[in-house]
Amino acid sequence: LALLFGGRASAELIRAGADRARVAAVFEVAPDAALRSVLEQAGLELDGDELLVEREILSGGKSRAFVLNRPATAALLRQLAPHLGDIHGQHDQQRLFLAEAQREMLDAFAAHGGLLEEVAALYERWRSVVDQLAELERAERERLRLADLWGFQRREIETAAPALGEDAALEADRRVLRNIVSLQEHAAAAYDSLYEAPNSALAQIRQGWRRLEEISRIDVSLEPLRDSLRSAEVALQEAAHELRGYLGRLEADPARLEQIEARLALLERLKRKYGPTLEQVLAFLSKVRADLEALESAEERRGRLERQREELERAYQAASGRLSESRHAAARRLERQIEAELEELAMGRSRFRIELEAAEWTAHGADRVAFLISTNPGEPPRPLEKVASGGELSRIALALKTCLARADRAAAAGRTLVFDEVDSGVGGSAAETVGRRLKQLAAADQVLCVTHLPQIAAFADHHYYxxxxxxxxxxxxxxEELSAEARVRELGRMLSGRRLTEEALRHAEQLLRLARG
Incomplete structure (x- = not known):
């Protein structure tokens, strides 16, 4: 059943030698709008009053679920579980000692409407703003520590005012000024070869053109070649003109060279400090400017966040206050109902109290819930784990489960309630009262009870062995389901142990008559 209710699947549940384990159940469900809503949201339609739920565990540890023969998720099974049944075992009794479990049980009984969700949402928003403020303060402290450094770095870069690609252009100018003499000599020699020398390239082309001009009058096929030489002459003249201009611009300038060297040294220092390239230096400048602007705008952002925090604090206090009021009112009702149930379970002199104290803010409100009980007259109520014996704890757990089942708005009557070892620590007349209470529960719900006590088993409508x-x-x-005769024998065996006696059989018959009465 726990698997069908979405519990954890494990390959250890598979029988040795088998490749899978499978469990299935058919639930007869009453008309329940909430249950049908869960099914509809999952794209499933319930036709009739029978709901088939299956779970299969594969050898690798993975599991598959099916609802109405359609694949489903374990999450869907957990959503369906409150509408189908509830399992109460010895582990649940131990959970009674946990403050968190006690708060959850009180909230389940109270049915606060949307208050729990409202408080949780407000808490998450408030926590987020508080975290943002803390991060802002941490970042601001770090920025304040670095503010002087950032200011110096920004001024240093802005004062230098580097331009993208400036270093490459300056390095080209420096190469020219460092080699001015060599450039002048080679450029002058090139100019002579092209234009000035008696046997310059231009003179040779002109002489060739004249000869072609003469012979092309005889052979006109040479005219294109003659024209090509004319074009070459023009190109050489233009090249010589540009070269002469270049020579005119070439001039040694030690002051300019010194200026370039100083500028490149400055840019090199910037690149060593802030990035291997000027592009990265400029990117670093942008980041420093952004950090300084963030520091300047932090005060404004802090003010905005503090206003949000104050608004959320007021809203949370109001909502958690309403939740506390609802819990206090529910606690008084639950106290009365638990004491009434305990009286039915032969603990009529017990006093059950639910203590609520202010606690730190959480997503569940600002209350600390504690279940207290006094099982002896004159003794003040104390925490369950300090007072209740094993048998008393079993009956307290049953009383709580009964009250919660009655108050559960989400579940329709007709659920399956499973009690595993609810009789732990219980015996004698107390066992009889537990059995009688389970019988009363079974009037509205299906009750499955795993028990070793004949006083409890005798109250069942059906007895399985x-x-x-x-x-x-x-x-x-x-x-197997026991027949009437077999049931008497089994109750007798439970009473007498291995050796079944006539006295045990008579006692078993007496138990059955008592239970029917």
Missing amino acids: VAKREEGGRSVASI
Whole structure:
């Protein structure tokens, strides 16, 4: 059942030698709008009053779920579980000692409407703003520590005012000024070769053109070649003109060279400090400017966040205050109902109290919930774990489960309530009262009870016997519904142990008559 209610699946549940385990159940469900809503949201439609739920565990540890023969998720099974049933075992009794579990039970009984969700949402928003303020203060402290450094870095870069690609252009100018003499000599020699020398390239082309001019009058096919030389002459003249201009511009300038060297040294220092390239230096400047602007705007942002925090604090205090009021009112009702249930369970002199104290803000409100009980007259109520014996704890757990089942607005009557070892620590007349209370619960819900006490088993409408035996070297579990005669014998065995006596059989018959009465 726990698997069908979305519990954790484990490959350890698979029988040795098998490749999978499978469990299935058919639930007869009453008309329940909430249940049908859950199914509709999952794209499932309930036709009739039977709901088939299946779970399969594969050898790798993965599991598959099916609802109405359609694939489903374990999350959907957990959503359906409150509408189908509830399981109460010894582990749940231990949870009674936990403050968190006690708060959850009080809230389940109270049915606060949307208050819990409202408080949780307000808390998350408030926590987010508080965290943002803390981060802002941390970042601001760090920025204040670095503000002087950032200011110096910004001034240093802004004073230098580097331009993208400036270093490459300056390095080109420096190469020219460093090699001015060599450039002048080679450029002058090139100019002579092109234009000035008696046998310059231009003179040779002109001489070739004249000869072609003469012979092209005889052979006109040479005219294109003659024209090509004319074009070459023009190109050489233009090249010589540009070269002469270049020579005119070439001039040694030690002051300019010194200026370039100083500028490049400055840019090199910037690149060593802030990035290997000027592009990265400028990117660093942009970041420093942004950090300084953020420091200047931090006060404004802090003010905005503090206003939000104050508004959310007022809203949370109002909502958590309403939640506390609802819890206090529910606590008084639950106290009365629990004491009434305990009286039915032979603990009529007990006093059950629910103590609520102011606590730190949480997503669940600002209350600390504690269940207290006094099982002896004259003794003040104290925490469950300090007072209740095992048998008393079992009956307190049953009383709580009964009250919660009655108050559960989400679940329709007809759920399956499973009590596993609810009789732990219980015996004698107390066991009879537990059995009688379970019988009353079964008037509205289906109650499955795993018990070793005949006083409880006698109250059941149906008695099943579970046995484990060995077959072929393997353990085999079986379950069978007992007939009236077999039931008497089983109750007698539970009373007398291995040896069934006539006295035990008479006592078993007496228990059954008492339960029916």
